[in-house]
Amino acid sequence: MDERTRYEAVSSRDARFDGEFFFAVATTGIYCRPSCPAVTPKRQNVRFYPTAAAAQGNGFRACRRCRPDAVPGSADWNVRADVVGRAVRMIGDGVVDREGVPGLAGRLGYSARQVQRQLTAELGAGPVALARAQRAHTARVLLQTTDLPVTEIAFASGFASVRQFNETIRQIYARTPSALRAEAATGLGASAREGRRAGIPLRLAHRGPYAAREVFDLLGAEAVARTEEMSGDPGARTYRRTLRLPYGTGTVSVDERSAGPWLEARIDLTDLRDLTTAVQRLRRLLDLDADPYAVDEALGADPRLAPLVAATPGLRSPGSADPAEFAVRALVGTEAAGELVERYGKVLDVPCGGLTHVFPEPGVLAGVDDPALRALAGALADGTVRLDAGADRDEAEQELLRLPGTGPRTAALIRMRALGDPDVDPYGTPAVQGLRPWRSYAVRHLELAGWSAREGASGSRP
Numbered sequence: 008m009d010e011r012t013r014y015e016a017v018s019s020r021d022a023r024f025d026g027e028f029f030f031a032v033a034t035t036g037i038y039c040r041p042s043c044p045a046v047t048p049k050r051q052n053v054r055f056y057p058t059a060a061a062a063q064g065n066g067f068r069a070c071r072r073c074r075p076d077a078v079p080g081s082a083d084w085n086v087r088a089d090v091v092g093r094a095v096r097m098i099g100d101g102v103v104d105r106e107g108v109p110g111l112a113g114r115l116g117y118s119a120r121q122v123q124r125q126l127t128a129e130l131g132a133g134p135v136a137l138a139r140a141q142r143a144h145t146a147r148v149l150l151q152t153t154d155l156p157v158t159e160i161a162f163a164s165g166f167a168s169v170r171q172f173n174e175t176i177r178q179i180y181a182r183t184p185s186a187l188r189a190e191a192a193t194g195l196g197a198s199a200r201e202g203r204r205a206g207i208p209l210r211l212a213h214r215g216p217y218a219a220r221e222v223f224d225l226l227g228a229e230a231v232a233r234t235e236e237m238s239g240d241p242g243a244r245t246y247r248r249t250l251r252l253p254y255g256t257g258t259v260s261v262d263e264r265s266a267g268p269w270l271e272a273r274i275d276l277t278d279l280r281d282l283t284t285a286v287q288r289l290r291r292l293l294d295l296d297a298d299p300y301a302v303d304e305a306l307g308a309d310p311r312l313a314p315l316v317a318a319t320p321g322l323r324s325p326g327s328a329d330p331a332e333f334a335v336r337a338l339v340g341t342e343a344a345g346e347l348v349e350r351y352g353k354v355l356d357v358p359c360g361g362l363t364h365v366f367p368e369p370g371v372l373a374g375v376d377d378p379a380l381r382a383l384a385g386a387l388a389d390g391t392v393r394l395d396a397g398a399d400r401d402e403a404e405q406e407l408l409r410l411p412g413t414g415p416r417t418a419a420l421i422r423m424r425a426l427g428d429p430d431v432d433p434y435g436t437p438a439v440q441g442l443r444p445w446r447s448y449a450v451r452h453l454e455l456a457g458w459s460a461r462e463g464a465s466g467s468r469p
Contacts, residue, residue: 013055016041022268023215023300026078029056031067038062043073060140061131068181076144076179079214080290082298085429086444088400090115091129094122095137097397101284103138104165105253114397142166143179145283150188152207155279157184163279206275207282211261211290213268215299216321221455222293223263225325231336232345233352233364239263249355250285250328251365254278257285258359259328261293270295275359287396291427294323302429302445306452311438315452322455324447330394330425331387332366337420338383338413347372379412386410394425423447 008016008028016024022042031038032048038056039045056062059075069075084095094115097103102111111134112119123133130137146164149155155163161172176184226246227237235248247260255277262271270293274285290296299321307316316322327333336344344366351371352364369387372380386392392406393399400422407418416433423431430444438458439449 010055013041014050014053017043017053018047020044020047023298025212025214026296027081027083027298029059029062029075030054031056031062031065036067037070038067038075039070040073040075040078043070043075045070045072056131058130058132058137058140060136063140063179064132064136069179071180076140076147077210077212079212080296082214082296082301085296085427088428090117090122091125093397093399094126094134095130097395098134098137098141099283099287100396101165101253101281101287102397103134104142104280104283108134111397114395138165139175140179141283143175145286146172146176146184147180147187148207148209149279149282150184151190152209157188159279160184163282165280165283206258206260206273209272209274209286210267210269211272211286211293211295213270213293213295214297215268217265217268217270217295217299218319218322219263219265219270221319221451222323222325226292229336229341231341231348231366232361233348234362234366236361247360247362248328249362249365250281250288251332251353251368252276252278252281252284254280256353256355256365257281258355258362259285259289261289277356288328291326291396292328294325294427297323297429299323302448305445306442306449309442309449312442312449312452315456319452319455322448322451324429324451325424326427327425329366330398330421331369333425334383334387334392334394334407334421335366335369335372335380337417337424339377339380347375351375379410382410383407383413394421398426400426400428423450 013028017030020042024041029038029040031054033052033054080099084092094111097111097114102114108119108122112122115122127133142165146160149160149163158169161169164172166172173184176187180187220241223244223246230237238245242264244263245260247258250257250259257274257276259272259274265271272289274282276282276285303316303320306312347367348364351367353367354364355362369384372384373388375381386406393403403426404418404422407413407421408415419431419433422428423433429447432439432446432450434450436450436453438453439446442449
């Protein structure tokens with residue numbers, strides 16, 4: 008998009024571009040999402056930025072009306088497999104907060120200087136600035152939805168000191184943490200107080216139409232007992248699951264019914280430092296950063312898929328909340344996965360309804376009797392196969408194919424779901440080969456229509 012097109016999107020308050028870019032107003036010092044309801048500023052006063060962090064780095068503060076920090080992420084980072092795309096996914100997963108820029112660079116196989124240069128050139132902000140913007144958003148959520156002391160929130164959000172936390176909040180939101188917390192009694196946090204006793208309430212934003220029924224149908228069909236459960240009637244269901252996270256464990260719940268362009272969710276954590284990571288993994292599971300406009304336009308141009316797209320606009324290609332877990336499940340199937348949970352899963356300290364276990368870690372499964380599962384679990388445990396947010400997808404698939412018992416179909420399914428690749432056809436379906444880069448979505452449409460999408464599938468296991 009050029010700047011003229013971006014300004015047209017701002018003038019029309021086009022929500023399709025929320026999260027794809029941000030605009031700032033020189034005369035007010037505020038940056039916004041494209042759909043901001045405020046009066047459209049004059050063109051000469053508008054500046055465009057690819058990320059919120061870039062706008063913040065240029066001295067602009069977040070708009071109070073449109074809350075630009077709460078937009079969906081750009082769909083580009085799901086599509087792109089280069090170092091910038093991989094870096095953004097890892098920053099979202101909290102790698103910079105946990106390991107610093109050297110840790111991020113090491114995972115990418117580049118020097119810290121190279122990572123800084125490439126991110127700054129494309130996104131207008133380096134890894135520290137991008138992580139800082141994410142910390143600020145996490146802090147705002149905790150301030151407005153919990154009664155935690157400000158000091159605890161500062162460190163739970165990933166800040167190194169309370170002073171750094173206070174300065175960042177003032178710079179980005181133009182008020183103190185205490186003033187930001189007071190907004191929980193206003194429109195910004197009106198739903199927060201009633202939910203404080205049931206974890207941290209969140210609104211997980213998405214872009215455009217969202218085919219929630221189809222997503223919840225799939226999650227319910229794949230649910231592994233003790234780690235996942237679905238309750239309620241179709242149209243008003245709640246999906247719940249456990250999570251294994253860097254600092255502890257957690258449980259999350261997401262409601263199917265929505266009153267706006269978001270899904271209502273709640274997260275309970277044993278360690279609040281895991282909040283950012285938990286949110287990002289939930290977003291990947293539900294494919295909330297997708298661009299349904301681009302996907303539907305591309306697939307709708309195919310005469311075979313056009314009626315399917317028209318019938319189910321906004322269809323998503325769900326990912327996974329735990330890539331290693333999904334890899335094991337893809338290999339052994341749902342029923343066997345449930346048996347693994349019962350035998351090897353970690354029991355929650357405080358069970359929550361039907362959620363009693365966390366899926367076993369790869370290292371725990373490396374000694375099982377099944378040779379194929381043992382090989383996969385061992386490769387995941389020792390890092391031979393990497394499925395983290397910044398993994399190289401081609402390399403991961405090739406390593407999976409080297410394992411005994413993991414065939415092309417299983418490897419491709421892991422690539423599609425565990426690594427969130429939007430352009431994978433695990434079944435070798437001729438009908439979708441020309442639909443790049445959205446073959447994963449084409450396959451979902453075909454599956455729902457009952458087409459023989461699995462014809463030609465290969466691999467030792469489904």
